[in-house]
Amino acid sequence: MLLNLIFVSFIVVSLVFYFYFKTKQFRATLPIRKKWYTAKAGVALGVFIIAFGLNATIIYPTLVGYGVAAVFFILGIGMSVNHFKRARHEGQYIQEEYELNK
Numbered sequence: 001m002l003l004n005l006i007f008v009s010f011i012v013v014s015l016v017f018y019f020y021f022k023t024k025q026f027r028a029t030l031p032i033r034k035k036w037y038t039a040k041a042g043v044a045l046g047v048f049i050i051a052f053g054l055n056a057t058i059i060y061p062t063l064v065g066y067g068v069a070a071v072f073f074i075l076g077i078g079m080s081v082n083h084f085k086r087a088r089h090e091g092q093y094i095q096e097e098y099e100l101n102k
Contacts, residue, residue, distance in 0.1 A: 004058050010051035017044040032090055032097045039087035046080030 018041050025037035053072025056065055 004055065007051050007055035007058065011048060011055065014044045014048040014051060017041075018048060030097050030101055032093050036087060036090040036094060039083045039090060042083030043080050043087060046076045046078075046083060049076030049079065052076075 021037050021041035021044060025034050025041060028034045028037055049072050053069040053076060056072065057069040059065070060068070
């Protein structure tokens, strides 16, 4: 029961961060900053998918539940790693873009 609450907390927090970064993306005017916020939102969405998949193993402890959880876990890891690399790469140019567009 405690583990379920932990995963639900991760689900809620990751959704909040996803919507936060998506809002920041829509409000940003500089192109690199928009891409950076998109990548950060992708990391949060990947964490959501991972937590959702792990929570599925607790709710449905069957072979089908474990299969669904494995698919969600693999997709979430792939999405999080890809978007983290993009965010780290684009984050290098944020200050430079800001200085050029003052």
